[in-house]
Each structure stands twice: as C-alpha cells, then as structure tokens.
Amino acid sequence: MRRNTLSVVSDDLRSLAAIELHHEVAQFLYLEARLQDLHDYDGWEALWESDAIYWVPANGQDTDPERQMSIICDNRSRIHIRIEQLKTGRRHTQTPRSEICHLISNIMVTEVTEDEVSVAANALVYEDNLRGETLWASHNDYRLRKGSDGFRLVRKKVGLVNNAKPIFTLSFLI
Amino acid sequence: MPLAMMDADLSSLIEPTRVNSRLYTDPTIFQREMKKIWYRTWVYVGHASEIPNKNDYVTKSIGPTPVLMVRDHTGEIRVLLNKCPHRGNQLCAYREGNARTFTCPYHAWTFANTGELIGYAMPDGYEGVSKVGVGLGKAPRVEAYRGFVFASLAGDGPTLEEHLGGAKAAIDQLCNNSPTGEVELTAGFLQHRTKANWKFLTENETDGYHPGSVHRSIFQVARSGIANLYSAESTALTRDFGNGHTEFDLRPEWRRLGEPLTWFGTTPERLPDYVTSMNEAYGPERAREIMIDGSPHIMIFPNLFIAEIQIFVLQPVSVDESIQHVTAIQFRGAPDINRRLLQQTMGSVGPAGLLLADDTEMYERNHRGAVVPDPEWLVLTRGLHRERRDENGYLVAHATDEVPQRGIWRHYLELMQD
Numbered sequence: 001m002r003r004n005t006l007s008v009v010s011d012d013l014r015s016l017a018a019i020e021l022h023h024e025v026a027q028f029l030y031l032e033a034r035l036q037d038l039h040d041y042d043g044w045e046a047l048w049e050s051d052a053i054y055w056v057p058a059n060g061q062d063t064d065p066e067r068q069m070s071i072i073c074d075n076r077s078r079i080h081i082r083i084e085q086l087k088t089g090r091r092h093t094q095t096p097r098s099e100i101c102h103l104i105s106n107i108m109v110t111e112v113t114e115d116e117v118s119v120a121a122n123a124l125v126y127e128d129n130l131r132g133e134t135l136w137a138s139h140n141d142y143r144l145r146k147g148s149d150g151f152r153l154v155r156k157k158v159g160l161v162n163n164a165k166p167i168f169t170l171s172f173l174i
Numbered sequence: 175m176p177l178a179m180m181d182a183d184l185s186s187l188i189e190p191t192r193v194n195s196r197l198y199t200d201p202t203i204f205q206r207e208m209k210k211i212w213y214r215t216w217v218y219v220g221h222a223s224e225i226p227n228k229n230d231y232v233t234k235s236i237g238p239t240p241v242l243m244v245r246d247h248t249g250e251i252r253v254l255l256n257k258c259p260h261r262g263n264q265l266c267a268y269r270e271g272n273a274r275t276f277t278c279p280y281h282a283w284t285f286a287n288t289g290e291l292i293g294y295a296m297p298d299g300y301e302g303v304s305k306v307g308v309g310l311g312k313a314p315r316v317e318a319y320r321g322f323v324f325a326s327l328a329g330d331g332p333t334l335e336e337h338l339g340g341a342k343a344a345i346d347q348l349c350n351n352s353p354t355g356e357v358e359l360t361a362g363f364l365q366h367r368t369k370a371n372w373k374f375l376t377e378n379e380t381d382g383y384h385p386g387s388v389h390r391s392i393f394q395v396a397r398s399g400i401a402n403l404y405s406a407e408s409t410a411l412t413r414d415f416g417n418g419h420t421e422f423d424l425r426p427e428w429r430r431l432g433e434p435l436t437w438f439g440t441t442p443e444r445l446p447d448y449v450t451s452m453n454e455a456y457g458p459e460r461a462r463e464i465m466i467d468g469s470p471h472i473m474i475f476p477n478l479f480i481a482e483i484q485i486f487v488l489q490p491v492s493v494d495e496s497i498q499h500v501t502a503i504q505f506r507g508a509p510d511i512n513r514r515l516l517q518q519t520m521g522s523v524g525p526a527g528l529l530l531a532d533d534t535e536m537y538e539r540n541h542r543g544a545v546v547p548d549p550e551w552l553v554l555t556r557g558l559h560r561e562r563r564d565e566n567g568y569l570v571a572h573a574t575d576e577v578p579q580r581g582i583w584r585h586y587l588e589l590m591q592d
Contacts, residue, residue, distance in 0.1 A: 056526065059269075059362045066513065069361045069501055072526045073517075081395055081521075085528060090391035093535035131369055131538055164269065166367035166497045169534050170525040 013112055013146050025119050026107050028144060028151040033102035033123075036173045039094075044173055045083045049145055049152045052076045056174065061139065061159040071163065071170060086173075093171040098129040100172050104140075116145050116154065123158070125174060134168055137161045179203045188587045190580065191558065192551045198371040198544040204493035210590050211476055212237035213327040216337045218478035218487060219243050219253055219313075222321040223358035223506075224270075229287060232270040235489050236325065241313070242266055243323060246287045247274055251318060253325040254289050255311030265310070276310075285310050320349050321356065322478070340415035340568060344470040348480055351469050352505035353451035359485065359501050361516055364524035366498040370537035371544070372476075372490035373582075375498065378533060379473040379481070380420040380578035382412055383556060388536055392528045398439070403427055403573065410573035412557075413564065414581030418475025418589075422573070425467050437468025437482065440514070448511040469503070473578070475585060484519040494541055498534070500524055554579045 016024070035044040048054070056072040057063050065073045074082060085091050103124045111118035118141070125136040143155040158174050160167070179202040187194035197203055213236065220234045225245040233256065234243045240256040242265075258265045258278035265276050265285070275292065277284040282295035289310040294300065313325035317334040322345060324334050335342070349355050368375075378384065385393075385404040393401040403410055409426040428437050434449070435441055442449040442465070452461040469482040479486040480503075487499040502519035504512045523530040544552075557575025564570045571577040 058364050058524075063362070067361060067516070069364050069516070069524070070520055071364060071524055073520050078521060081392075082528065084395040085391045088391040088394055090394075091532065092388060092391075093531045130535075130542075166365035167525050168367050168369075169531045171531040171535075 013115060013117055018109070021112070021117065022107065022109055024151070025109060025117060025144065026104075029104045029107060029119070029121060029142070032153070033104050037100045037102055039086075039097050039100075039172075041083045041086050041173075045079065047151075047153050048076060048079055049154045050076050052079060052153055053155050054079050054153075055156070056158045056160065056170070057163060059164045061163075071160070071167075072158075091171065093169055096130070098127045098172045101126040110141075116143055117151075118143050123174075127172060131168065136170070136174060138174070180206050184587060184590050188583050190584070191555045192553050193583055194550050195544040195546075195552060196550070198373060198541065199493060201493045204371075204490070206590060207490070208237055210592065211586070212490065213239070214331065215328075215476070215589065216315075216317075216324040216326050216332075216334050217476065218474065219316075219323050219325045220487075221357075221359040222251065222318055222323060223356075223360055225251065227272065229272045229274050230270070231266070231273060231287065233266065233268070236313070236327065237490050238492070240264070241325070242276075244287045248288075251316060251323055252288060253313035253316050253323075254287075255313075257311060258283055259291070259308050259310065260294075320345055337417055338474070339417050339419065340566065341417075341419040341421075341472060341474050344421060344472040344474075344480065347467065347470045348503070350456075350464045352508060353448070353455040354505070354507040355455070356506040358504045358506050360504055361502045361519075363487075363499040363501045366500065366523075366525050366527075366530065366534060368496050368498065368534045368537050369494055370496055370534075370541040371493060372488055372496045373586075374537045374540040375488050375496055376473060376476060376479075377579045377582055378537070379479045379486070380412060380422045380471065381576075382408075382410065382422050382573040383576070384533075384536070386574075388532050389529055391532070400439075406574070408573040411564075411570045412573060412575050412577045414569040414577050414584075415472075416568070416581070416585070418582050418585035420473050420475075420578030420581050422471040422578070423570075424471060428466050428468055432466060434462055434465035435468075436466070438511075438514070439518075445511050445514070448505075448508050451508060473582075475582065481523075483515050484523055486523075496537075498523075498530070500530070554583070 032047055054074040058069055058071050086094055104121050106122040108120045109117055110120050121140045123138045123140050127134045139159040141157040144151040145154045179200050187197055217236050220232060220243040224232045228245055228247055228249055231242050231244040234241050242254045242256050244252045244254055246252055256265050260283050261280055263278050263280040265278050275284050275286055284293045286292050289312050291305045291309050313327055314329045315326040317324055349357055382404050409430060411423040413421040413423050470480055471482055473479050477488040484500055484502050489497040500523045502516040521528055554576045557571040561569050561571040561577050569577050
C-alpha cells in the first residue's frame, strides 16, 4: 500500500506532516548511527523488532537472500548472537574496536502505512583499525515501525556500492 | 636485490620444523611462487555448475591472473586468459554471461569462445597476415573431477589424478552427501580481501590448534559443542595427504557420537526430505554411514579449501594481499538442506562472518608480525612426538598438531626448488 507522505490522513503515522515525519525519521537514523559509532551494542540491539531482518547483500542490490550469498542476512536471533559475540571481548577483529564515523544523508521517506514508514538514505562510514583506513559507501533502505516510545527497525538493508568486489573485513556494526 | 630469491636455495629458509618469516614477505619469493607453483601446478579454477549451458562463461583467476572459465559451443570446458593478444587489453569486463564470441572493445578483435581469433575491424590492413597463432592464451591442461575444474598453465606435469592423490577421496566424500552425488555452486561468491600473504590462509585452513582461541567468542555465545572438537581430548585427526593437501578429519568424532547429521549440527527429524532422498539414493545403511561421517574439511593445495558446508578459493594478489572467494555448497536435488547450508555459511564466513572475520584478522596480524625481523624463524614443532602413519600410509596426528603445516611446507619446498 503506497501512499504519499504529503497526504494528511487520520491514522497515526500518516497524520504527521511531511516535515515532522522526516525530522523524526532523521533523528532515529542519527541515533542508530551514534549507537554504532559508540559501539553501544545493547543500545543498538534494542532498536530491533522481533521480526527484524538485517541485510547486507553481495553481488548487487537486488539479489535473493534465500538463494544467494549475502555479506550479512541476520534474523533477530542472529542479530543477538552477533551482538553477544561482540560483547565477549574476544571478537578479535573488534579487539581493539574500530574507530567509526557514520555519515547519514539523502534521507527520503519512500512509503508510509499506518504503523510503518519506509526510508531510503545514503551512508558513508569511515573506519580506522589496525589495518588502516577504510571507507564504506552504501545505499540503505529501512523499514521502521512506530511504537509508543518511537521507531524500531523492522528491516535494514545496507547496499554497499562495491559489494560485487573484494572487500575487507566488515565486523563493526554498519 | 630485486631478484635475490628467484634462484636462491630455499632450503636455507625452510627446515622440516621451522620456516623463515621472509617466505611470507619477500616479493621476489612471491614472483618465484607464481612461476613454480601457481602458473605450473594444478590450480582449482571453478565448478562446472557455474557454467551449466553451452557458451556460458564466468570470470575466475589463477593467482593474480584473470581467466575466463568457458563452456564452449561444443560443451567442452576451457580456461582462457583474459587478455587481447593485439594490445594486451582486458578482453572481458563482465563477471559472467553467455557468449559464443568475445570482442575486445579496443579495436574490435573478436575471438571464438575456444580462443581462436575470428575477426577484427578493417581487415584490409592485415592483408597477407595469418590469424593462426594469435588467439587468446589458454591453460594447456584443464581437467575436472566430479565437477571441480582444475587448470595447469604448464603443458606437462603430473595428471590431475596424480596431483589429487588421497585428496580425491575427500571430494568423493563431499559428493556422497548429495542424494544425487552432485554438488552445485550456484549461490554466488563473497569476496573477502585481506592484507596478508596467501600461505597464512592455506596453512590455517587445517590448523586445529587455533579455533579454541580464535573462535572462542562464538563457541561461547552459540553454546555449541564444537569447541570440544579442538580440545585436548578430541579424537579428530590432522592428516598430510602429500602433494601439499592436508585434512582436518572429524570422522573419528562423528563416528564416536554415532548420530546422522551431528556433523551439521542438526538431526534427521529436522531435514526429513533430505534424509528420505539419501535413503532412496544409497539405501538406509549406507546413507546412515554417509550422514554420520559428514562432509570433509580438506585443503587441496594450493587454493581449494572444502570446509564441510562451503568452499573457499584462495587467491594470492600480491605478496601482502589475498582474496578469499567463498560460497555455500549446495547438494543438487536437496532443497531443504540447501537452505540451511546457505544460512549457516552466511553466518560463518565472508567479511562479516562470525568465524572468518576473526580468522582474517589473524592473517593480517600474522603478516604484520612476519615483517618484524627478530625472531626470523617461525616454529612448527607441535605434535612431532606423536605423529604416525595411518592405515593408508599418510601422516596423522592429534587434532591440534602441526602435521598439515609441515606437510604443506615440504611440498612447497619441492615445487620451489624444482
């Protein structure tokens, strides 16, 4: 069900004016980026809904994750394992942790339903670790669900622009 | 000393139980490896299932050299070098496709997918000049074993069968886990880049000593019993097949536990369709044996690592950079297990893999250490006192012993000195 964000209707999300909705969405994406930059693993994990999918495809932007290899294709329980592993302090590739700076830009609300909003954005992430400096550029798609205390992530896709090429280890939260 | 190590006696750097750090860091040794190993011996290129139809092609590599693995218009698999013989241009810029011919974008020289030159722009300029002998470079020897395609850039040498030796049985073991006896590599590859010499990767693949520390985090979080396979009590074996091929043989552990599909961390109840098709294909008794033994963990020198449920193709790019190409193994005709094979593979391997990101971190630290001058020598003495010959005459030792690494270096020295 595709609806223009500018149409003002009575439902919760759809009642928000476009500018207000855009602001709320941007604030949420900046919060997520900040939690990632700070390696606040619990804070970041708490953003995810129970039916979440965290997807970083490989070899293109529109592959079938049921049949094709992805860099990450985590359901909620695997997101939890990923976070728990980072928290052991023995995830060697993050010990010491990467220094991270996420920049989120080009935010567009692409679809609004009663309780969910779909968003596209670009991300540029600077990483510095033992190996050196790496830049990660991606086209991201999000589906956010509105709850009583704000948005939650239902789906996040990080479409790295160079995901068909050999890439270095990607072990921080992108 | 630009070519210092091209002809030097490498036995001064490789001893039976220790190797010199310089082997991992010297660019002239890397050049010599290309000549003596990668552009000479059998190197794994790709799988027949990646080019199922006539005229299919896929871009692959032999070391740093880009090649096209092609099923030509007659159905024969060929390995062509991706270089136009006119001005050296990269011929094909696509990852895969279907084409009877390749046309170079520079001057429109066109080649059949068998490698022969068949035409060029403005042929009047070549009046009296023969097209014969100006085709694409080709691997003179290409052979497949159960779909696994290997190529040698040398015109002669041991046959693929001689090269594989005891490792052939491991490929059979893998294929037996498919109800059709066939595996497919159809899920696409992750390409994991690392700043490390390729030999750190080859040596690590059958190292049973590292998982207890490198992978402790995921063993702890997943609360899996996998850690026991790498413990002092493990009955798993490290094995040296010769020719540089090495194995981490888990069958003693799986046979001790005696339950089908334990090797895959699951039970027959969870994969009913797969078990039914295995029973139909092999009969219940043999199927049970196959499903207890599981899939092998073998490093076929120099670049094919079959890691139970996935394969890695190791590619040296330069003395300090390598790429791991990795994909899930799929068993032809077994959709229920294939979904799990893909899910588990994606969780474990590649740039964000819960296992391989840590291995790859170690490769980079290995390499950073190798350039440190003192101590020069790296020791491979683990398990010397308890290595022995198995019933087939292959050297074996405890799960955590360095029989594989010693075996790899023994073969490496032979090839490099030859």
